[in-house]
Amino acid sequence: MSSSLSLSNSPCAACKIQRRKCTQECVFAPYFPPDNPQRFAYVHKVFGASNVAKLLNELNTAQREDAVKSLAYEAEARLRDPVYEAVESGHHWVALE
Numbered sequence: 001m002s003s004s005l006s007l008s009n010s011p012c013a014a015c016k017i018q019r020r021k022c023t024q025e026c027v028f029a030p031y032f033p034p035d036n037p038q039r040f041a042y043v044h045k046v047f048g049a050s051n052v053a054k055l056l057n058e059l060n061t062a063q064r065e066d067a068v069k070s071l072a073y074e075a076e077a078r079l080r081d082p083v084y085e086a087v088e089s090g091h092h093w094v095a096l097e
């Protein structure tokens with residue numbers, strides 16, 4: 001019973017949710033591991049999987065992790081608090097005077 005890091009056959013969270021076959025070239029796999037399906041579920045709901053894939057493809061690998069982190073953070077914030085979206089796309093908080 002060795003638990004090496006070799007790739008298993010289990011699809012990443014993104015492919016699992018989209019019912020796709022996860023390949024070694026899957027852009028989602030390194031950032032959406034199967035043990036954290038919630039992360040992709042949020043991002044998918046807010047931004048859409050195809051947009052996320054497009055974004056990841058445009059970035060180099062060094063930038064992807066940060067991008068995914070902020071996407072996940074933002075998606076979670078929006079789903080948790082719908083007001084956040086209005087604030088985000090609208091104006092900055094106006095300082096109370």
Ligand SMILES: [Zn+2]
Nearest residue numbers: 012015022026
């Ligand atoms: Zn995948």
